[in-house]
Amino acid sequence: xxxxxxxxxxxxxxxxxxxxxxxxxxxxxxxxxxxxxxxxxxxxxxxxxxxxxxxxxxxxxxxxxxxxxxxxxxxxxxxxxxxxxxxxxxxxxxxxxxxxxxxxxxxxxxxxx
Amino acid sequence: xxxxxxxxxxxxxxxxxxxxxxxxxxxxxxxxxxxxxxxxxxxxxxxxxxxxxxxxxxxxxxxxxxxxxxxxxxxxxxxxxxxxxxxxxxxxxxxxxxxxxxxxxxxxxxxxxx
Numbered sequence: 724x725x726x727x728x729x730x731x732x733x734x735x736x737x738x739x740x741x742x743x744x745x746x747x748x749x750x751x752x753x754x755x756x757x758x759x760x761x762x763x764x765x766x767x768x769x770x771x772x773x774x775x776x777x778x779x780x781x782x783x784x785x786x787x788x789x790x791x792x793x794x795x796x797x798x799x800x801x802x803x804x805x806x807x808x809x810x811x812x813x814x815x816x817x818x819x820x821x822x823x824x825x826x827x828x829x830x831x832x833x834x835x836x
Numbered sequence: 837x838x839x840x841x842x843x844x845x846x847x848x849x850x851x852x853x854x855x856x857x858x859x860x861x862x863x864x865x866x867x868x869x870x871x872x873x874x875x876x877x878x879x880x881x882x883x884x885x886x887x888x889x890x891x892x893x894x895x896x897x898x899x900x901x902x903x904x905x906x907x908x909x910x911x912x913x914x915x916x917x918x919x920x921x922x923x924x925x926x927x928x929x930x931x932x933x934x935x936x937x938x939x940x941x942x943x944x945x946x947x948x949x950x
Contacts, residue, residue, distance in 0.1 A: 755936050766840070766926050766941035767879070774936045813878060823893075824939060826878035 725750040725816045729827035736804055737835050744799040744830045746814030753819040756797040758788055761811045761829075770812075773797060784808065809834045839863070840942035842927050848948045849917055857912040857945045859927030868910040869939060870902060871926040879926055885910060914947075922949045 730745040748754065755774050759767040771782025778790040788799045797814060814827040840861045849855040859868065867886050871879035883892045885904045899921070901913040914921055924946050928939040 757938060759941075764845075764944070764946065766842075766943045767928075767939075768941070769938045772936075772938055819936070823881050823884075828878050829876070 725752075725754060725818060725825045727814050727816055727825055727827035729812075729814055729830045731830050732828065733831045733833065735833045735835060738806055739803045741802050742800065742804050742808075742832065744812050744814075744832065746797045746799065746827055748795050748797065748814070748816045750795075750816060750818065754816045755819055756788075756790060757815040757817070757824070758782065758786070758797070758799050759813045759815060759826075760784075761813065763810075767813060770799070804832070804834045806834050806836060808832060840927055840929055840940050842925075842942035842945050844945060845943065846946050846948070848950060850950050851919065852916045855914050855917055855947065857914075857925050857927075857947070859910045859912075859942055860908050861927075861929045861940075862908070863929055863931070863940060864907060865929035865931045865940070866907075867930045867932065868904060869928040869930075870900075870910070870912050871928065872921075873924040873926055873944070875923075882912070917947070917949050919949050922947055 726749045728747045736742050757772045758770040761767050770786050771780050773780050773790045781787045786801050811829045811831050813829050815824050817824045843858050869884040870882045873879040882896045904910045924944045926944045927942045930937045930939045
């Protein structure tokens with residue numbers, strides 16, 4: 724079984740500032756890792772995923788995330804945020820053999836002008 | 837564009853009155869999922885289909901049923917909705933059961949119970 728902890732429920736930042744959304748996971752098996760974004764009244768959109776290989780993965784909209792196996796973390800970063808990045812962000816994990824997608828509780832990113 | 841489409845986007849029903857939510861996909865994916873997402877919470881998996889094989893989560897109430905008549909369509913039936921069933925319902929698809937395939941989500945149906 725896996726679990727995901729998103730350490731911040733809300734993150735307010737000013738436009739053009741950098742941001743980091745933190746995600747830690749727990750699992751007894753190897754996992755794949757995902758970040759999804761959810762805009763108000765919409766479904767979830769895949770931002771990026773880590774499957775294997777380079778621990779730094781780049782996604783859409785200028786986001787990137789780094790997989791750290793020793794710290795069991797997969798933090799999401801963006802060097803300069805826009806107003807349009809205001810949304811809820813979900814970290815998710817899934818065992819590499821099989822298993823359901825387990826989501827964190829979400830982090831609401833609010834970008835202020 | 838290939839996509840996952842949910843209808844309607846907003847659904848209002850009365851307490852105890854059966855309701856059906858629909859999902860269609862043009863991705864030709866094998867797997868279709870239904871999630872329930874309550875306000876300020878993570879999506880919770882209700883069940884999924886791998887082709888025609890139905891897989892129910894252990895904690896999904898019996899009040900929730902699903903049908904998948906063909907590859908493209910999947911329905912969520914709530915037999916007797918209670919106030920606690922008010923939520924956003926998300927449909928998702930993936931191309932295979934293998935874990936490295938991301939899930940593609942529809943925009944959801946927000947269900948209100950009067």
